[in-house]
Amino acid sequence: MKLLIVDDSNVIRQRIARLAADARLPNMDIVGQARNGAEALLMFQREKPDVVTMDLTMPELGGVEATEQMVALKNDVVILVVSALSDKPTALRALKKGAQGFLYKPFTDDQLVTALQEVVRP
Amino acid sequence: MKTNQAGFLRKYRAIVVAIALFVTIDIALIAYNVTASYQIDRLAAVRDLSGSERSSSQIVLRALLELEADYTSKGAINADAQKALRERATLINDATRVFREGGRMPGNVDGIEYPAASTPAAIRAAEKISSLWQPYYALVTPLTSNATFDGEPLAKAVAYARANNGELFGAINDLVNDAQDRVNAETNVLRIAQVVGILLALANFIFTALLAFRRLIASDRVIAKAQKETGDILATVKEGLFLITPDYKVGEQMSASLKDVLRKDVPIGQNLFDMLGPMVTPQTLEAARDYVELLFGKRVKESLVYSLNPLSEVEVGSEGAKRYLGFQFNRVLEGEDVSYLLVTVQDATERVNLAAQVAAAKSRTREEMEVLLRVLSNDPTDVREFLRRTESALEQINDGLRQVSRRTGENYLALVNAVFRSVHSIKSESAALNLEMFEGIAHDFETDLIALRDRGDVEGADMVKLTLHLDDLFESVNSVRGFLDRISGGGVSEAERSASARFVESLRGLGRRIAADQGKEVKVTAELPVFDRLPEAMADEIRGIGLQLLRNAVAHGIEEPDERKQLGKSAIGLVHFSCRDVGQRTIEFTVRDDGRGVSPKRIREALARSGRYAQADIDAMSDRDVVMKIFEPGVSTISGSTRDAGHGAGMDVVINRVNALSGRISMSTQGHSHTEFRMRFPMPGSAVSETAVLRQTA
Amino acid sequence: MSDLKEEEIKVFTDAVAHYFGQLTREPAAVRGAYLEREGEATPVYDFSGRIMVTGQYRGSVTLSAPRAMIRHLLVALHETDQSEDNLRDTVGELANTLAGNARKYFGENMEISVPVTAAGAIPGSDTGRDRPYVIMVNWKTYNASLVVDIERAS
Structure with missing residues (x-):
């Protein structure tokens, strides 16, 4: 499974990347790490990932818009919103645009792994 | 979906088996019916053919007789008889062969495959027919085709016919009867089989129906039960x-x-x-x-x-x-x-109830503010003094908190005790000035501090609570000061009154209030000749000591009016304060009440109640040692806690203040008579001389 | 009565304590608390993260932590990149946690800004109380400061 990580925080990106290698998440290949929505969309078009972890408040292009455009490009993409800042209505908007799940920051290693497991479960 | 199917099969297995059985019985019955009918048809054909053979034998005989009669009388050949003879003889010949060997009639005229005779009787009859017919047929054959024949062969044939016809007829008849018997037997068997089959199918149907019915009833019952359970859950669940x-x-x-x-x-x-x-x-x-x-x-x-x-x-x-x-x-x-x-x-109301409580507390503060305003208009100078002292005490507390938060391994409990002493003093002073707002905050502060002290294992996180109370007190100081500034404007002359006069007024105010709270009557008297000349800091400390000791005296020492009367005392308790220069640059401050005295017995009880000493240790102490325990923090002879007593902190505060002034304290007491605290403090700076004695009564 | 409750301050101290607890199994502990004098500077360490709040509450919450503490935290998270940016980023995440917990507790009564971070002190903040609450937080051998400078707008 191809994973794209979208977050403006370097620490968070690297943490997700490290956790994606967890044994409980077999076949998870990181195909890109983006710092904002615009960068994420470019990578998305190039790599056509299966799973995306999506921050919501980012410079350039926000997570809700990025989610909408990704779903338009590839309807079966699985998007997990990972955000601390977004209020509930914003998170709900991202879900309405086609994201499948939401995880509050900060998260523990287990919480992220479990959320990724859950979100890719058919 | 697969699992659903498997579940369905398991659930309805009995019914499925019953239906399968029903179908099997029906198919078997139909199959048997078909084969049995075919068998019966063949046997009926045998019966019919043998019947024809039987009648043919009679026709052959009659034809022979007619041929003979015509031949004898007219010398002519009866063509009709000859034709009948030919046809019937051929039929008998063919039938005889068919019955012996099985097979079809020549030309397969009736399309039936005849079985060879199979029962013993039939075989016997067929053999007999054959043996009688062979010579008969040999005799008849020349008579059937020729246009003319002699009388002799005819006579021979007729003679044979006459001689053997009875036997031949009997044999053919046996064959007919055998076939008829078999048809009857097969038909009976078929009928019985049909009846049995129908009965079986009926039984099967009844069984299936019963089974299905029972299952329906059972599943109805299960549904009803499930509905009842759901209903029960829905009726009783809290959410x-x-x-x-x-x-x-x-x-x-x-x-x-x-x-x-x-x-x-x-x-x-x-x-x-x-x-x-x-x-x-x-x-x-x-x-x-x-x-x-x-x-x-x-x-x-x-x-x-x-x-x-x-x-x-x-x-x-x-x-x-x-x-x-x-x-x-x-x-x-x-x-x-x-x-x-x-x-x-x-x-989820309980979750957010706390917020509501805060709102209530805020409105309470407003009420307190109004009470405060009334007081303020009376004596702004005292209040300013109080604010100044309180603020400096609060800064000291905050410094303590600050130091503790930056070091490791701090003794939080010691800090809590120190803060407690300061807060208790603030409470005493605010009570003296009738500043209920401060008194209330200080009391809440104290209550939390006591909870921490009693818990013992105080930790850093508990300091947050202290800062909140501290901030409350700071805020109150600020708001009251701001208010004073606004109302005083150009300054009020009240400030001119002497420190001793204000002190006495505080004492009288506090004495009156505590006495009223406790249903007692108290008169405060004072001789404070040197008080006005003491340095401000020293006067503050002595003032604090005086207020605390008054608090103790009224709460613990003075008896209730009825009790006093029974003891022959005046109903009104007396508390006397004096502050004198006793020479050698020493100030003596005494507080004496005419109450019940410090009772070692009551202190022993209080010590036992406090849980700090084992009963054996308490019993082992001398009365003097026991009385000295009142100077330890946390010992009170009052079992409940009111805002005036019961926290067991008062004497602790007194001792600390005495120490702060490098003074010494002694106590004398006698049961039902009096308690007196006597303190001596070195005078900082120059000596003062005794001038006048001021006596005031409340 | 104070306009803030102990529970409300605890929202922030708990957030910090749990952050460390969740990520490293060793929660941060409150070592003590005091009021900062009017006009005086609150304790500042190498990296600071702050959230500003508006709505029914006004002011800011600032976390300031020494470099060594953040580095140690990253090590505990198996994070090898110890660059200045990453350290600052981490303090930002901590501030994010404060925001997240505050949002959960205060709900719609508090609007919370995106965290700002700085090396050292964050300039310009005197929006809140006369005497801000200073809470000293301890994790392993390090001290960090959490300054709750929020007042209820009334």
Whole structure:
């Protein structure tokens, strides 16, 4: 499974990347790490990932818009919103645009792994 | 789906087997019917053919006789008889062969495959027919084809016929009867088989029907039971439960408590959002709509969106009856589709009650402020003095907190005790000035400090609580000072009154108040000749000591009026203060009451109650040692805690202040007579001389 | 009565304590608390993260932590990149946690800004109380400061 990580925080990106290698998440290949929505969309078009972890408040292009455009490009993409800042209505908007799940920051290693497991479960 | 099928099979196995049996019986019956009918047809054909053979034998005889009669009388050949003879003889010949060997008639005229004779009787008859017929046929044959023949062969044939016809007829008849018997037998068997088959099918049908019926009744019972259980759950569960359909309508089943939790009836079929509409803001309603839509959709993962539920805490109800409701939504799946959402509603009011308590506390503060304003108009100078002292005490407390928070391994308990002493003094002073607002805050502060002290294992996180109280006191100092500034404007002459006069007034105020609270009567007297000349800091400390000792005297020493009268004392208790220069640059401050005295017995009880000493240790102490224990923190002879006594801190405060002034304290007491505290302090700076004695009474 | 409750301050101290607890199984502990004098500077360490709040509450919450503490935290998270940016980023995440917890507790009564971070002190903040609450937080051998400078708008 191809994973794209979208977050403006370097620490968070690297943490997700490290956790994606967890044994409980077999076949998870990181195909890109983006710092904002615009960068994420470019990578998305190039790599056509299966799973995306999506921050919501980012410079350039926000997570809700990025989610909408990704779903338009590839309807079966699985998007997990990972955000601390977004209020509930914003998170709900991202879900309405086609994201499948939401995880509050900060998260523990287990919480992220479990959320990724859950979100890719058919 | 597969598992469903397997489940279905298991559930209805008996019925399936019964139906299969029913079908099998029917097929077997039909198959038997077909084969038996075919068999019967063949036997009937045998019977018919043998019947024809039988009558043919008679026709052959008659034809022979006719031929003979015509031949004898006319010498002519009867052509009709000859033709009958030919045809019938041929038939008999063919039938005889068929019955012996089996097979078809020549030319397969009737299309029937005849069986060879199979029963012993038939075989015997067929053999006999054959043996009688062979010579007969040999005699008859020349008579059938020739246009002319002699009389002799005819006579021979007739003679043979006459001689053997009876026997031949009998044999053929046996064959006919045998065939008829077999037809009858087969037909009977078939009939019996049909009856048995029908009976079997009927039995099977009844069995199947019973089985199905029983299962139906059983499953009805299970459904009824399940419905009752569901009903029981819905009737007893505390939370409000209901279902919503994919078109957002309220389903039929809901818990009985739903209307209690929501405090309104929920009509079945009502639109969820119509129901929520009056309870929540339009924004929340919109978010709720989004959330519910998402849950009905297949795309989001339920467990990954719970945290976004906009209805997890919803404020409902009007002003004064505010409540908080928590709605929780769970998918109910049917196959892969979300057929319902299960909605759980809980009252979440308790969770947010604390906020309401704060609001109440704030309004209480306003009331206190009004009380304070009345006091202020009387004596602003005292209040300013109080504010100055209080603020400096608060700064000291804060410094203590600051130091502790930056070091490791601090003794939080020691800090708590130190803070407690300061706060207790603030409380005493504010009580003396009737500043109930400060007294209240200080009392709350004290209560928390006592809880910490009693708990023992004080930790850093507990300091947060202290800063809040501290901030309250700072705030109060500021707001009262601001208020004073506003009302005083150009300055009030009250400041001109002497320190001793203000001290005495404080003492009288506090004495009056505590006495009133405790149902006692008290008179405060004072001789304070040197008080006005003491340095400010020293006067402050002595003032604090005086207020605390007055507090103790009224709360612990002075008896209730009735008790005093019984003892022959005046109903009004006396507390006398004196502050004198006793020479050698030494100030003596005494506080004497005419109450019940310090009772070692009561202190022993208090020590036991405090739990700090084992009963054996207490018993081992001398009365003197026991009395000295009142100078330890945390010992009080009053069992409950009021704002004036019972925290067991007063003497602790006194000792600390005495120490701060490098003084010494002694106590003398006598039961039912008096208690006197005598303190001596070195005078800082130059000596003072005794001038006048001021006596004031309350 | 104070306009803030102990529970409300605890929202922030708990957030910090749990952050460390969740990520490293060793929660941060409150070592003490005091009031900062009017006009005086609150304790500042190498990296600071702050959230500003508006709405029914006004002011800011600032976390300031020494470099060594953040580095140690990253090590505990198996994070090898110890660059200045990453350290600052981490303090930002901590501030994010404060925001997240505050949002959960205060709900719609508090609007919370995106965290700002700085090496050292964050300039310009005197929006809140006369005497801000200073809470000293300890994790392993390090001290960090949490300054709750929020007042209830009334």
